[in-house]
Amino acid sequence: MKKIAKTLMLTAVISMAFTVTAFAPKAQAWEPKKPVEFIIMAGAGGGADQIARLLQGLIEQKDLSPRPFIPINKPGGSGGEALLYLQGKAGDDHTVLVTLNSFYTTPVIQDIGVDVSNFTPIGRMALDNFLLWVHSDMADITDLDSYVAAVKAAGGKWKVGGTGSGQEDSILTAMMEKEFGYEVTYIPFPGGGTVAKNLVGKHIDSTVNNPAEQSEFHRAGNTKPLVQFTAERLPAYPDTPTAKELGVDMQYYMQRSINGPPGMSAEAQEWYINLFKTLFDSEEWQTFCTDDGLACDTWLAGSDLGEYHASQIMLHKELIESVGSSAITGE
Amino acid sequence: MESILPLLGAGLLEAVQPLNFLMILLGCTIGLMVGAMPGLGSVNGVAILLPITFLVPPTAAIIFLAAIYYGAMYGGAISSITLGIPGASTAVATVFDGRPMAQAGKADKALTAAAVASFIGGTISVVLFTLFAPPLAVLALKFGPVEEFALMVLAFATFIGLGGDDIPKTIFSILIGLVLATVGLDIISGQPRLIFGDIPGFLHGINFLVLAIGIYGIGEMLWTLESSQGKITVHKVRMSLGILLGNLKDVKEYIKTTSLGSMIGFFVGTLPAAGATPASLMSYGLAKTFSKDPESFGKGNVAGVAAPEAGNNAASTGSMLPMITLGIPGSPTTAILLGGMIIWGLRPGPLLFTEHPGFVWGLIGSLYIANLVTLLINLAFIPLFVRVLTIPFSILAPVIYILCVVGGYAPTQTMHDVWLMFLFGVVGYLLRKLNYPVAPAVLAIVLGPLAERSLRQSLISSHGDPLIFVERPISAICIALGVALILYPVIKKRLNRKKQAA
């Protein structure tokens, strides 16, 4: 009897010890203590917004965080407002930002006094691609050469729609102007969806859009892609050549990453990295990437992402300098 | 026609399935509540509930979200009428006549009119949607920047009648609204504009709700305080089923403006970029222009409540059209709905109608049902809402101030906007004492950005040639109509004078 009791006690002690060791790191590890502000540097309904809301939903569905993530849109000043907000939140562990490339371009084009290399890198969720699109009725234009010829013939009156001066597609448009030695009229619209619609309605002649913004119109036979600005052909567009194949080395991607404010604690950074890694590997996220034409193969986190940011900031500074910021703002 | 009916039938059946019907009931009630809170609109309700909808099938989810959207459109009128603060940007025009009616002790009548007009607007709109969705999608495609600007000219023309008698002051009010609308980032050049003192809060521009809540919430309360000199006013309220039914009989007083407003609302709603707020304002403006008794508008004319409510509900249904067929959100709320659809793996676009008929027709069917359900819920709650007015002013006032402050904070979650709102409230009050009309400023801040952007986009594409606006047929028609509307009151006055002379 005594022996049994002893054994039982021992078992209890051992199992308790195990329990303690098993839970000890978790008890000490950082966890959010209040709702996390999930800042989106673009408006409601855009690509970054969709990503944030999908991630928020997945976090809740999979019960990955003890506190909810609350998406807040701060689209002001091409994301400048969001960057300033995060800068002001330095040292805060309960704020994260979903980015697009205005993360790099806005501090360069607008003098807002934010250095994004101080921000705490968490993880890169996806890379978005760009393609050049025209209306399907433009029978004469079948490839890049005929496109360039048509634009040159229009003598500066060729209308390219985009999502706003200083946005990704305007940089790519300016890069093309420089490369091919033509000039176009750039017309900004609010959001890639509106650009796509204006192309289908023939209010503009061509556009540089993400696959997600055009895929349905392409499937309906309204628009056609001419060239992809990627390293390799996307699986969804096997017949469209890349610029590189055509001898024009022009590649441009838009990153979608998660970043914290400057000076976020290392424990919190680690917690967020683990969280977003789990999300990145989830089936739902990978399906979303495939459907949306995003590239989600490589996971970059922490200091690796920081290095990636540093190289992208350099690249964007060079790009903006080489095309001149006036080519982007139009004034 | 033959092909639509079975599809619609299937859609209606889909909508009354237990789970979907439950979603409609829940959504409408939540929407009504969120819509009734100043500062919070359907955007908040839809955005917050989006993650929950991962738990149910997509059709049930979109029905739920659409029901919230719908309910919020009804709900916006409630605080506009009872408290005098627009519950949502779409309900600003409802304040113009709803508030005076409530002050005259006719809140029940105004609320009934709002509910009935919303129902009529929603129903006309959903019928039009059912019948003409595909051709309208083609028309929406024809609307480029040039046509958008022409539509804005038309919209401004409908407001001409809204100003006071003092023309310089009315123009001043319009202009200040337009200038405030330019604050923020210039979309064409990407440069920040009018960022006073480099305060980052100005970068997102001046939210329309900030001005509306400031002027109508805080400004209006200060004005009421002054006119009552702090005396407690208690409104007499009577409410019974008999009165309710009696109020329903008044429908004939506003059926004409309601139907007109519904058509306009639906049409404006289907155009991407416009949305329900301009629709409700245009509907109000037209109701006044074509009224036999325009003088009574703004002083408690029941048609002035019915017109904007019909307009905004019709537009909210209309704005589903570009969302479904073109994948373009016509309003911030549909932007989030759109995001939801993409997350569920449904790609909105020209093929959605043919590839996912069950989803699309289920949604359309649910709109019919949601309309009816919201009307009934709303009518049932009217006695409760009316009771709000019996609360003593010295309790109601701080509660309204708090709702304004919290409501001003909620949309962008910055204190910056709350300060601005307070400033607008005080300045609005001071200007109002000098007979400056404030409504035109509120209208201008809604339409200003749309007008400026489309004007400049058009001029860029025409290389600076203004003739583009009369060369394109749709745009020429809109501008001609606009000019006609501006001249209409003048001509009417002339004719009346001649009649009197004769």
Added chain:
Amino acid sequence: MAVIMGLCSIGLMVKSAELNIGWIDGRGPGSGSWSFWLSAGMLLTCIATLVRWFFGTTPESRNRELYMTRDTVLVVGTSAGAILFLLVLTHLLGMYGALILFLLFYLKFIGRHSWGLTLVLTIAIPVAIFCLFEWALKIPLPKAWTEPMFYPIYDLMYS
């Protein structure tokens, strides 16, 4: 008032002129021109109002009553002051602390309600706001340094 607004208009014109206010060939108006000419228009309407005031064409200009009587200033001023106070306190104490003080002041000293009613409302309204915004709608309101006090409530809400 027209004078003040006129001065504001000039200020806006100057501010707009920081950007390109001219017509750019082939691109239409520059980014500052829309706001510049609108402000110019505001200035004109203010001048028109002043002229009309001078000649006494508007009813307000013939109005010999005081713009604001002493009573009005008192009634309206206290209310406006109370809101100002609420906003300043929000920065210092967070929204909830500020709400409690604001309600206490308004109900007791302006409304002159009984202590019982005042206390019930002072507690009930912030609680209602909390339930609606933080819990149902998930919109966190500013809390300044009172934030840690809410941690136990979050534990309760999300457990």
